[in-house]
Amino acid sequence: MLSWACYTANQGSKTVRNFDPELAEIRFGYGLSPLYDAPKNVARMLDGLTGPDDMQRAFPIEPFVKFRARMVEVQRQNAIRRKNRGTELAAAARKQRNVINQEARVAMFDWLGQTMLRRVHTQTALRERIVAFWADHFTARGKRGVIRRGTSPYIEDAIRPFITGRFDDLLQAAVMHPLMLDYLDQTRSMGPASFRALKRGPKKAAGLNENLAREVLELHTLGVDGPYTQEDVTQLAELFTGLSFDARNGFKFRKDFAEPGSETVLGVDYGEEATVKSVRAALRDLAAHPSTARHLASKLAVHFVSDTPDPALVDALEAAYVDHDGQLMAMYDVLLNHPSSWERSVSNFKLPIDFVSSALRALAIPKDAFADRDEKWIRRFFGAPLAHMGQTWERPIGPDGWDEDDVAWITPQGVAARVSWSMAVPVRMIEPLPDPRAFAELALGSFANEAVRFAASAAESRPEAIGVVLMSPAFQRR
């Protein structure tokens, strides 16, 4: 349904004149792999987005619909506790709840490994990159209790299936997902004149929470420079009242929370009736807004090409979005067929998680690399180092996701953590480590220079040599 079939590539199998297979892997994937060939042309890269999802099958991650069972179980144990306060039954339920929480934490680190392995073993790396891009655009995390571990399952359900359809569908899937509703405080936001609020009476506070409405306008659609006002935020927050979920059934519209009367957002009146239909209509209009086209075009170009992209690329991406009714494939097509996307001067500095992913890909860690690793091990060699590099796994600082600005990441403390990881962790993942000189050629391809070749041969030990190659600018940038 949501597929490539909706959009016909305007370039066919023709490839942009300066297409470069190495750059295809480095800039639009997770770097070169000794195991898998780089894509031969743009058409292959685009086809790779819509073909069978081999990585999802090979390295499964629990979908959120299953993850909810953990939430249900926690609620069940909590209910037992409440009903039997002070008894052994309550103590047992408490213990059981802690077990569930702990299992979810273990699972979260397991999914970290699965995410890494997808990036190491994919032959369609652009797909993983685009999933990560939209997961960041729609940054969300659970706030309290077991749902805090639900980010990977959210990405699996709300992002991954929608990356090749229309932006509108992706927007609805992400914004109305339980994890997002929880993260941005939507579930308790109540229309001040809603049935529920009136029933509670004036004594008990009831009313709007405008967090989600603001971020939808500022981050997900129009962008902070978009033509919206505080009144639009408030009106959208009123329109959003009723969006909620429960652990057992997922998304749910609570009519008793919905504000009666019509709301007007950016001059459009969404009617008297408080239904989820009017919410969808508003999201559709926001997706179709010219400011959204501009915002998304600029974000894609900055993320994939450079902090200061060619304005012509941004214009072309914007036009693709507008001309093709928000079909994301049209944007990817333009992105990959634009000459400025293939300039060989690499500038974007890899974010820590991408740096680590691409190091593992260059090292070709086997498919069972995490199989007998416990949570503690993954935390020690991935969780803690990523935090030191500045990008704690699935704990973004705010709903705007991770900083795209290279300067934010090239800090002494962040670089120190990269060096330490590069020299200490590969030797624990691969036994024996590859020959450093060969590794330099494999990892950097034609981007290897004399300095790196010399360093690879002159280091005192193999782990140091591998570390130096991983820290070279040609590996750190894309």
Add this chain to the structure above:
Amino acid sequence: MAKPVSRRDFLARIGLIGCSLAASPLLTPVSFAAAPWDTRLVVIILRGGMDGLDVVQPYGDPAFKRLRGSLALGPEGGAYDLDGYFALHPGLAPLIPLWEAGQLSFAHAVSTPYRDKRSHFDGQDLLEAGTTSLAGVRDGWLNRMLQAVPGVTSQTAYAVGRSDMRLLQGEAEVANWSPDARLKLSPQAVRLLELVTETDPALHAALSEAQLLSQVQDDAPKRGKSGHVQIAEFAAARLSQGARIAAFSLNGWDTHSAQSRSIDAALKRLSETLLTLRGKMRGDTWRKTAVVAMTEFGRTARQNGTGGTDHGTGGLMILAGGAIKGGHVFGDWPGLGDGNLYQDRDLMPTGDVRAHAAWVMRGLTGLDRHVMESAVFPGLDMGTDPGLIL
């Protein structure tokens, strides 16, 4: 310790010189007592929008209780009565001894020039840029202050923690380090890293600085201490030696729902941070210190429907240390009654947070008012001296 080391000596010792002296952007001498003033400034950015009306509650304002409902504690609800009009949130009770000792003050109803869009991210960027608009600004106000004084070295100012501090970015050299960062390398590894990053000035500079700072740091923080305590200890140690300025962030102030619970954790971090700074500074350093904590905006005057508050405008600044005039709630209180709120929604800002910061810096360093109003905060009118510094 703290024997003066020149950067050149240091580079020579670790073998960086010889490979690429010309490419190394950090060639100024490093010494630990070179700044032309002796006072200390700590700037804390409170990210997420601290609710000033909750932290220093105007319980004497008749509209307060009506707007705030369950969040309005006042002295009856356990808040500490500061002056008969304002009361301190119980979450900051550990700071009462500071207030009583004249080492804690507040400035109420202050804001940056940022208005109306109420975005955290633009709000924080503007707070750190110190300007009236973000167009074309690449550096932060604290860095511009460093650019305006002579004798600044690469370790006069520290940006502490894992995240980037934009208010210290710019032309003047500053040290960036996190107390939990480590770098132990063989001399050969250092040389080779130097060699391979030669063509990348930014990466090269970060690596050189990491190498330098990892050796300056004297003792490893104890495992198990919270991040903010480690940061405060690290800042206290640096400031007790040669550093004059430290800046870092405290997150977690975006209290949209269940604020009575969610703000407690943030207040605990704040009070532990201030008390650690005071406790760990050596000699009379604390006596010479001004701590300034500021946030991107305040929050709505009305409590929202989920027991929290949404993004607002006028906010609160916190001042601490032995160098400040303690025991005051500064600022021009606009009132919360009908017609007094900004857009019938937020605390009306009556003071510019930059003017307060400027008066603090002027009080600490004697820097010229004209420099403050033209270079550090371009276009700012500092107004009359509120007397924040002793």
